[in-house]
Amino acid sequence: MSELPPEQPQQPPYAQAPPPPPAPGYTQQAYGPYTPEPPATNRATLALVLGIVGLTVCPGAASIPAWIIGNEAVKEIDASQGQLGGRSMAFAGKVTGIIGTVLAGAGLLAIGAIFLISALVVDSVGDCEATGDDTSFSVHC
Template sequence: MSSPYGPGPYGQPYGYGPIRQSHPQGAIVLVFGILGFVVCFGFGIAAWVIGNKALAEVDANPGAYDNRSLISAGRILGIVGTLLNAAGVVLMIIYFVVIIGISASQSSY
């Protein structure tokens, strides 16, 4: 379909806008977010940091990228995975402190 006004500055007919592309780190953020949720919180932290940077780039130029929701999903998975893993570490520390306290109080008799 051709435009009656000729081609636009990027070769498309006027009225269609620029071609949007996927942000190059979008898939990485999602994969790291999933791995951070399932495997270890190091990936979650990476997804959180890279996702923040990628979202800032997407928000700075919203017409250039089309995968903001993918980046947001990976970032949120990274945040949730990091917080859940951190809560697990805190609970394990509390558990071991209680066990050591109980064993120390029983051995003093």
């Protein structure tokens, strides 16, 4: 007589896997004492304001001073050895001043090109002769 192995309890085919183990607890990172950022220099704020005004309202008049003041403010902040803040504002003012100056120069070049082209067109039209009467009209250049 053969002995049958003891029957194992059958799991249904749709049984789920056991849940994953819980995540480890959160550990607080140690940070140093809070040190506030040094105050921004007034030149950095002025450079940023002039740079934004130069991009939106008056490109040539405000962009060049923004570029100059932003450059001076970056140098001043770097020389202060951490006593003055606002370097990112000063740099942003400098960059917006450069962009505004380039756009103003491109605008002046475009206006000059329009005047030059219109002067050439008017000059070439001035060499033409128009003749005509009540029934016909012709232009000879």
